[in-house]
Amino acid sequence: MAKQRSRRLRKKLHVGEFQEFGLAFKVQRKAGALDISFVDALLTDVIDPRGLEFGGWASGGFVSRLGHGSLTEEDRQVLIDWLGKRADVEAVLMSGLVDAWYTTFVSDDQLTKVVG
Numbered sequence: 001m002a003k004q005r006s007r008r009l010r011k012k013l014h015v016g017e018f019q020e021f022g023l024a025f026k027v028q029r030k031a032g033a034l035d036i037s038f039v040d041a042l043l044t045d046v047i048d049p050r051g052l053e054f055g056g057w058a059s060g061g062f063v064s065r066l067g068h069g070s071l072t073e074e075d076r077q078v079l080i081d082w083l084g085k086r087a088d089v090e091a092v093l094m095s096g097l098v099d100a101w102y103t104t105f106v107s108d109d110q111l112t113k114v115v116g
Contacts, residue, residue: 014101021097022064022071024106025079028116029058033088046082050075060093064100071097084115091116 010016029038035058047054052075053066063079065071076097083092093111 020064020068020070020100022062022100023076023079023095023097024060024062024111025083025092025094026060026108026111027058027083027089028091030088030090033058038086038088041086042082046079050078062100062106070100073097080114089115 005013005015011018014020027038038058043054046052047063051066052063052071055062063071063075065075076094080092080094083089091113092115093108094114095106095110095112098106098110
């Protein structure tokens with residue numbers, strides 16, 4: 001049975017209506033592609049304009065909403081579309097939306113090929 005928690009405690013623990021979602025992804029890039037230019041473009045074109053945050057590097061990472069809130073399926077699709085248009089990207093594996101606070105590790109078998 002689920003515990004009865006006060007609204008304040010649910011907010012503090014990021015559960016219930018305060019649960020926040022993000023996604024994990026891995027990128028396979030073409031040989032010789034510059035990591036710094038890829039990450040800079042990702043931050044400039046997708047992450048900053050949509051109010052998101054990114055932890056990782058050119059090989060992939062985790063994306064969530066900056067501050068409070070969750071990623072949406074629209075945010076996920078924008079990221080997929082952007083990665084698909086990149087000439088230096090060969091393949092992308094991506095998770096669905098997962099709990100940003102209580103997901104400790106997203107394994108490769110939880111990732112789906114979305115580009116390539």
